[in-house]
Amino acid sequence: MTGRARARYLRNRLFFLLAILGPGFITANVDNDAGGILTYSQAGAQYGYSMLWTMLPITLALIVVQEMCARMGVVTGKGLSDLIREEFGLRLTFIVMVLLVIVNFGNVMAEFVGIVGSLQLFSISKYVAVPVCAALVWLLAVKGNYKSVEKIFLTASAFYLCYVVAGVLARPNWRQALTATVELPGRAAWHTPGYVYMVVGLIGTTIAPWMQFYLQASIVEKRIPVRKYSASRWDVIIGSLFTDLVAWFIIVACAATLFVHGHGASGLKTPGDAAEAMRPLAGKYSFLLFSFGLFNASFFSASVLPLSTAYTVCEGLGFESGVDQSFREAPFFYWLYTLLIAGGAAAVLWPGFPLIRITILSQVLNGVLLPIVIVLMLLLINRKDLMGTYVNSRLFNVVAWVTAAVVIGLSVVMMVKT
Amino acid sequence: MLDRSMPSRDTRPSLSFMIRTRIVNADGANAGRLYDIAVSTGAEAGRVAGIVVKSRAGLGWVSATEMTGQPDGTLRLSAGARLEPLRGDESFVLLRQDLLDRQIIDVHGRKVVRVNDVDLQWFGKAGSPLDLRVAEVEVGLRGAARRLLLDLMPQSAISAIAARISARVIPWEFVDLIEADPARRVKLKLSSERLAQLHPSDLAGILEDLAPAEREAIFATLDEGVAADALEEVDPALQKSLIESLGPERTASIVEEMNPEAAADMLNELADEYSESILNKMDEHERHEVEELLEFREDSAAGRMTTDYVQVAYSGNVAEAIQALREFEGAPETVTEIYLVDGEAAERGPAALRPDGPSPGTAPTLAGAASRKPVLKGVVPLARLLLAQPETRLAMLADRRFASVSKDAHQRVVADLFDRYNLRALPVVDSLGGLIGVVEADHVIAFLRDAR
Numbered sequence: 001m002t003g004r005a006r007a008r009y010l011r012n013r014l015f016f017l018l019a020i021l022g023p024g025f026i027t028a029n030v031d032n033d034a035g036g037i038l039t040y041s042q043a044g045a046q047y048g049y050s051m052l053w054t055m056l057p058i059t060l061a062l063i064v065v066q067e068m069c070a071r072m073g074v075v076t077g078k079g080l081s082d083l084i085r086e087e088f089g090l091r092l093t094f095i096v097m098v099l100l101v102i103v104n105f106g107n108v109m110a111e112f113v114g115i116v117g118s119l120q121l122f123s124i125s126k127y128v129a130v131p132v133c134a135a136l137v138w139l140l141a142v143k144g145n146y147k148s149v150e151k152i153f154l155t156a157s158a159f160y161l162c163y164v165v166a167g168v169l170a171r172p173n174w175r176q177a178l179t180a181t182v183e184l185p186g187r188a189a190w191h192t193p194g195y196v197y198m199v200v201g202l203i204g205t206t207i208a209p210w211m212q213f214y215l216q217a218s219i220v221e222k223r224i225p226v227r228k229y230s231a232s233r234w235d236v237i238i239g240s241l242f243t244d245l246v247a248w249f250i251i252v253a254c255a256a257t258l259f260v261h262g263h264g265a266s267g268l269k270t271p272g273d274a275a276e277a278m279r280p281l282a283g284k285y286s287f288l289l290f291s292f293g294l295f296n297a298s299f300f301s302a303s304v305l306p307l308s309t310a311y312t313v314c315e316g317l318g319f320e321s322g323v324d325q326s327f328r329e330a331p332f333f334y335w336l337y338t339l340l341i342a343g344g345a346a347a348v349l350w351p352g353f354p355l356i357r358i359t360i361l362s363q364v365l366n367g368v369l370l371p372i373v374i375v376l377m378l379l380l381i382n383r384k385d386l387m388g389t390y391v392n393s394r395l396f397n398v399v400a401w402v403t404a405a406v407v408i409g410l411s412v413v414m415m416v417k418t
Numbered sequence: 419m420l421d422r423s424m425p426s427r428d429t430r431p432s433l434s435f436m437i438r439t440r441i442v443n444a445d446g447a448n449a450g451r452l453y454d455i456a457v458s459t460g461a462e463a464g465r466v467a468g469i470v471v472k473s474r475a476g477l478g479w480v481s482a483t484e485m486t487g488q489p490d491g492t493l494r495l496s497a498g499a500r501l502e503p504l505r506g507d508e509s510f511v512l513l514r515q516d517l518l519d520r521q522i523i524d525v526h527g528r529k530v531v532r533v534n535d536v537d538l539q540w541f542g543k544a545g546s547p548l549d550l551r552v553a554e555v556e557v558g559l560r561g562a563a564r565r566l567l568l569d570l571m572p573q574s575a576i577s578a579i580a581a582r583i584s585a586r587v588i589p590w591e592f593v594d595l596i597e598a599d600p601a602r603r604v605k606l607k608l609s610s611e612r613l614a615q616l617h618p619s620d621l622a623g624i625l626e627d628l629a630p631a632e633r634e635a636i637f638a639t640l641d642e643g644v645a646a647d648a649l650e651e652v653d654p655a656l657q658k659s660l661i662e663s664l665g666p667e668r669t670a671s672i673v674e675e676m677n678p679e680a681a682a683d684m685l686n687e688l689a690d691e692y693s694e695s696i697l698n699k700m701d702e703h704e705r706h707e708v709e710e711l712l713e714f715r716e717d718s719a720a721g722r723m724t725t726d727y728v729q730v731a732y733s734g735n736v737a738e739a740i741q742a743l744r745e746f747e748g749a750p751e752t753v754t755e756i757y758l759v760d761g762e763a764a765e766r767g768p769a770a771l772r773p774d775g776p777s778p779g780t781a782p783t784l785a786g787a788a789s790r791k792p793v794l795k796g797v798v799p800l801a802r803l804l805l806a807q808p809e810t811r812l813a814m815l816a817d818r819r820f821a822s823v824s825k826d827a828h829q830r831v832v833a834d835l836f837d838r839y840n841l842r843a844l845p846v847v848d849s850l851g852g853l854i855g856v857v858e859a860d861h862v863i864a865f866l867r868d869a870r
Contacts, residue, residue: 076629077633089518090562090566091565223630223656223659317562318532
């Protein structure tokens with residue numbers, strides 16, 4: 001190949017890659033939300049590089065779980081809540097939906113805490129930031145259509161790269177970081193107080209129940225035909241890899257600065273604290289990148305979560321849904337959507353609001369919901385009448401059930417501890 | 419467990435309350451519990467044909483003629499009635515299996531909804547052979563509340579609560595089942611007659627709401643004319659998946675029924691090979707129309723025009739124009755005006771142009787690319803034709819000034835002309851002034867909405 005032909009070939013490959021990025025990539029990125037960033041920062045600040053090994057198994061688990069949703073969406077053309085309703089009945093669907101609303105409300109609150117934290121670093125008052133952002137979030141979904149919103153989301157995903165830059169600016173010990181990624185830490189690390197708890201937290205923040213509903217619904221909405229399924233699979237795989245690459249760099253950045261200087265995680269209570277703590281250690285640019293990254297992530301997730309929740313609940317319970325319907329046609333949908341945003345925003349502005357208690361409650365319920373969702377998914381995806389030849393292979397089933405068992409076990413541990 | 423047998427028989431029981439009703443033998447011994455209710459289709463639509471009973475021996479089937487409803491709400495098998503094994507290919511709708519929690523089409527409300535519960539109604543007295551019919555399907559909060567509360571409190575309390583919730587129900591005659599298996603669809607005598615009565619846009623909306631398997635099953639049962647109308651209205655991505663599921667043969671016969679402009683737009687979106695194979699299966703006449711349109715740029719006036727229009731010789735009179743309208747092959751409701759063309763040029767066309775008379779509407783496209791199109795001389799609005807005497811010369815009725823557009827003009831220009839002159843239709847001409855097609859208002863609206 002001549003140089004020019006080669007360049008064209010590479011460009012075409014790149015376009016191909018960009019063209020298949022969509023629901024899988026977006027879902028995985030939304031997953032790195034304010035809560036996720038806080039957890040990664042704490043992990044890096046408290047335990048340094050010794051947490052990096054978790055990234056590989058977490059990525060694998062994320063890919064396995066997400067791939068199943070993508071496959072179900074493409075093959076059946078139905079959302080996960082639709083399938084649960086049709087195959088497991090109204091009552092179970094109702095329970096799952098109630099749990100999902102509470103868990104996601106907790107998440108939406110966390111996103112607004114993230115927005116407040118990041119904008120406070122730029123001295124913007126929360127009484128300005130929160131109402132403005134809430135209004136923007138509300139409008140984005142109501143006024144946009146799926147195609148334009150997807151483009152905005154894909155752009156937002158690209159901004160996660162600022163964490164990669166922040167990680168490089170932190171001048172980590174690359175050799176040590178890479179070794180720690182592929183090597184299990186020594187026995188001593190496991191006896192460090194809170195270490196196991198942190199591992200559980202990392203997994204819990206990476207695999208969340210809402211993602212499965214959101215991903216499958218987006219795939220259905222995009223009407224991806226079965227023969228293009230392999231592109232969707234790549235979308236999911238690339239998304240999960242990118243997300244965890246970002247997570248890896250957040251941990252590395254905090255490990256190379258906060259951990260090395262003995263800062264620890266005790267000072268990291270809200271997602272904005274890591275950026276603040278990094279300023280004297282890693283300089284102005286790292287601080288800016290961390291703050292901007294946090295704002296981007298929080299705002300992005302705050303736009304996706306309420307909408308996805310409203311869609312999922314209405315779909316499962318059979319209410320009219322969709323932003324192409326008017327308020328009168330789909331009142332439940334709009335009320336739920338609006339209340340999630342308004343409630344999440346109000347919670348962070350209201351001085352006496354039991355923020356912490358609700359966050360803990362939503363984490364506990366998350367631990368209840370996740371096992372239910374994963375088990376239901378595994379039951380559904382092995383049904384020949386639904387999936388035809390696209391049921392799980394035996395090997396995949398083994399991997400998936402092991403993943404499920406680990407996630408379930410860890411969620412139970414997490415739940416008991418909180 | 420609560421006992422499901424009702425103290426006194428409810429005249430309008432719901433399916434959720436009836437499930438697990440006790441069923442007794444002729445001698446009063448326990449025979450099992452109600453598992454599902456089978457309902458006839460076709461002529462006896464809505465009538466309960468039998469009951470699926472869950473007994474210790476598994477699931478069994480018993481016909482409605484072999485049991486009676488008791489005053490206490492239980493069902494009693496008549497003497498000698500036996501539970502038949504369930505074969506799984508019965509031609510009945512099973513309420514629990516096929517309806518509960520599934521999606522159905524509300525033909526009256528024109529949308530896809532999910533079933534929360536089914537309301538039945540008793541006819542005949544207690545003690546007489548079972549005469550139970552489906553009354554309506556619950557899709558609102560009331561049905562959902564009843565099912566969620568079931569087992570948690572006594573049924574009378576549930577009924578009291580449910581009575582306070584406003585119901586959203588669909589009468590059984592407006593319910594259309596969605597069955598993805600075509601063979602079973604035939605067996606259940608599910609016809610798409612009622613769907614065919616819907617406006618094509620509503621039908622398209624319903625198709626868009628369904629999952630692919632169900633969508634394709636329903637689309638496959640529509641007759642070609644209905645399918646063509648609906649296909650024009652669904653969004654391009656869906657058009658593609660629908661016709662790819664049908665194969666070129668049937669697609670060709672549907673495309674023949676479509677407005678050529680819509681057909682050309684659709685074929686443009688397909689892979690060349692596939693659209694070629696569809697065109698090859700089409701009738702000569704329709705294929706030619708579509709192929710001509712495929713030549714034009716999609717964003718030009720010609721790319722947006724239809725070739726279904728009515729043209730008459732400039733020298734003709736009103737009676738001849740009315741005759742041309744009668745012979746028009748396209749959809750008559752799309753016609754808002756007729757076009758007067760140079761009579762001499764019209765004669766040169768090889769198609770059915772009478773030497774001295776009007777030409778049937780679709781003739782010019784048959785003229786082929788080589789021959790000259792008759793030159794556009796005037797436009798007569800339909801209403802003016804209606805008010806005039808049959809012998810009036812068309813030239814007298816024609817607007818002296820009329821708008822037309824060159825075939826290469828961008829569709830933005832077309833939209834501007836529509837706006838400036840308040841048009842309903844705009845003739846498209848070639849470089850020599852020959853009439854080659856007409857852009858209709860709905861295409862301009864579609865373009866303007868897309869451009870937003």
